[in-house]
Amino acid sequence: MSDKNHTTKLQFFNRLFYSLFIVFTVFMLLYNILAHGSGSVYGGESLDYSDLWSYESGSIVDFDNLKSDEHFEIRRRTNGEIINTKDLCFYSKNIFFTVYLNDEVIYDFHPQPPKLFGKAYGIFPHAITIPVMSRDGTLYIDIDNIYPEKPGYIKNISLDNGNRFIISELQNSAFEFILCLIGFVFGFILMIIGLIGRHFGEKRFEIISMSTFAMVSSLWVVSETSMLSVLSGTPIAVHFADYIALDLIPLPGLLFVISSTGTRKKWPIILCNITTFSVIIYSMISTYTGRADYHQLLWLTHINLSIIAALIIGIIIVSLVKKRLTKRLTIVLLTAIILSLITGIIDIIRYTVYVPGYASFSYFKLSVFIFISLTGIYEFISISEMSRRGQYAEIMEELAFRDGLTGLLNRLGFNNALDKASRGRHTYTFIMLDMNYLKKVNDELGHTTGDTYIKTIAELIKGSFVNNESCFRIGGDEFFVLADYGMSDPKFKQCMDLLRARIDNFNKENNYSIPLSIAYGATEFEPKRDSVESKIRHADERMYKMKAKMKAKRV
Template identity: 30%
Template sequence: MADSDTDIKSGDERRTTTRERVYSWFILGIVILCIILIIAHPFVKIQGKNMTTLDVNGNIGWIYTDGSKADLTHLKFEDGKGIVSREITSVFSSGKDLCFETSNLFFKVYLDDEEIYDFHPEIKFYYGQYYGDYIHLINIPYFKDTGHLRIEYEALTINSWTCFRNVQMSEGSVYFRDGIGNGIFQFALCFSTLIIGIIIIIMGCVFHSRKNGMIETVSLGAVAILMACYLMSGTKIWQLLFMDSAMPRIIEYTTLTLIPVPLILFVAAFTDRLQRKLPLVICCSSFTLLLIMIFSILTGLFDFSNLLGAIHVNLVVSMTLLVLYFFFSLRQEEKVTGNKWLLIAFVVLITTGVIDIALYYIQQQDYQIRVVNFGLGFFIIVLALYEIGNIMEINRINSEADTMYRLARLDGLTGLANRLAFDEAEKDLASEAGSSASIALLDINFLKTVNDKFGHSEGDRHIKNAARIINESFGLYGKCYRIGGDEFVAIIRGSGHGSNMNAAKEKMTELTNEYNKGQNPPIPLNIACGVASYEYGINTVEEAEKLADSRMYMHKRRIKEDMRDM
């Protein structure tokens, strides 16, 4: 039972180290997965073999009613409506479906004037004026020779997204599989980012005690989660999970609106500028846009996509502030030097985001999120390594603090708990309702004589052996403290504390005799002991200690009298 406090603390430290290792390896596993995904990106595509048919570009051969050529990705409208048609052969369409994607069109498909497909879904209020991206796999009925295919379409609203995209004559399963395959890298990367963001937020709440440190970490985790949800919303897999084409669109706009908030909060906390007004302005503008978006969904007065320009402006302003804040933080050379890779990752993420925003306005409906995937992957890898380093540093500081706390309550000479630890134990015992204990006060006899005749080194050896014997006796049943030069206290709690105290006293006498016979110290070791019981509500701890002290001095006098008689 010696140094039981040390054993307990060591156990806590071992558990902390184990938990730290588990978290670190968990994050490292996700980082490795992100690296693999980035390396494999150019090669990742689900491919299948179709030995009987070939996919055909379904955008070729369409004409309007006036005979002019039609491009299904750039439709013409009259009063919001239009008709395109084409001739197909049975050889051309055998075993194939008419496959495409839409996001802003109602339409009907006819084969030889017979309706084969009608897409006029009920648009719920939260869809706005779009129903999101929707995949259509239209089976072409069997016919002989040549057939006339006609599509009558109607726009919800007319803009660059009001069209038929990725039109093919293909087997529906192949078309759908390829669509999933094309987004599998982005989905896997986003899913990894989502998981690591959640872990980082948990770590920030658990490990960070410094306010700014927690805001930094939680903001980083929030950035990861929002970026993951935003990029994931553009994949077909996301739509499959929700089985609702509107939900990915709402998530996309919501996350794009809120991304500036954790970005600016992280940078403000990182550069110690949380008290400035600009972070608050960005947060207010982002939440204002979100409220307007919710208002548009609930009222239907306008579609929330009309806010996209304002959302992009908010993003660009936020990114500009990020750059400025990082520039100002260059003055804090020590902090920047220690986190330069995190700063680089942030710059890469911001740069790739700006590039994708620019590409959106340049390419319009041909736009696909590409560049920011690499920025996000790099950012998440650096972010994970940054947080692992943070957690290790925090645990090191906490471990040092625990060690200092423990050492402040240990006696340096004997290894027993000291006076401070005893005072705390005394208060705990007195405040615990229904508690009971036996309290022993112990004192080493003739210690001054040992010091005077044989020196303080022999006196220290006398004290250490007395402490060992006391701990091996009373420590079996309770807790031992050194509260003065030659004074000790033992507290035995719980049921049977009286009988345990008697057993401890007998054990101390036995060990003392063994020591005196075996080690033959120049002056035999003698330990005076006085015991009293404490019962909650009957007496106080102070009263029990006072009684034990008087009994200890009575025992001390008897020992001295016996020594004189010898």
């Protein structure tokens, strides 16, 4: 037993090591390829253009603290020689605006999405082409704060090649984007495995909940990247998906913990559904009516996340006390979930205290992928062990239903096959076969030769019935064939003729002192009309009649 436990532990650590190695290798490859790209092919340099901007009143603009007025304007004198070869590039958040050169509109950013999507679009890059100037002029940016009580911002305003600026932004978000794509595909594959497992009776609900968590989390993280917003050209729609995904993340997370710990109480799931969908429905109604949108109601999402996080911690503590968790699952859950909770709290504090700095990096996003990786590895190991147990069960079933000497189905397989046939709807043929001279072979040539005769008969029977018939060895020298067609079917005569011909050829080729010989009896079986036992007796009687005729012929 100790050797078996040692082997199991060794297999577990081998799978764990290889899984972690693969995850780490993929992560590092992506990071080195995407995070350290060779840069853009577009030449030139970026020029900081954040100074000398002023309000209408003449006061200098501090881009770290823009006005919170509902509407205002900022302006700057431009140098035609410098600006003619550049584009005006910057990031914006929570503002709509129009850019003018002198009195001409050169760029307008006032999206018109459906009311349900709200107004927030996250952080979005802009590359504004400036018309060729023959002399100096004035740039105006006419700004509308989306949320007057909370100012938006413009960041990293510069003169740059617009293509290079956008490509650089796409490169910066490519790592997260591809990581999300991998996470989503990984979740989709797990979902397929879980659904297939349920179809075959394997109730691994944590696989389905884990796969859902991976897909929803990937959707949330990818909608936070600028790549999806830039490529789709609909930043507000992408941000709407971002808010909905963030609201939904707790549900599969809680379901995973409940499934993994074997918790049978339904009230945590009911409570989670009520709070989550209440937040989503209320946010949608408020956004549609214009009272407040998702961005302003994000505090509700944070409260919901905190409630469900408390539930998850409580379920884990109860499961630990009641010893319902395996050691492996305990390590995975405590590591992944505690890490997610800590980083989530840190990000909520950072978002609340200092919004602009929050945009640079999110610890919670990283912890989400760590959570997916750890639980994914756990599920991979569980699935591989489940597969190994399944293979072992198949081997044991094969041994239970197969005759060790001939490889044909044995008496247990024979009984199961007859039970299925009795519930069938079409005509079957029962063929009882009995080997002649076995006792004589054993007495004169030995039992080893007798076994050779038995194996040969089995091979000839199996090689003659090639239309998906089931072949059985039901006794020492007794065999049985179950065919799913009637005796009037041409296949019956063809198979019997083939069996006789193969036996004749074998005897001619080997010229044994005692020839290979069989007697058989066949009868049709109608499930709705006949009794299995009576039809087997009928086939057996016909076989013995043939055996008696063969004996009389020899005499």
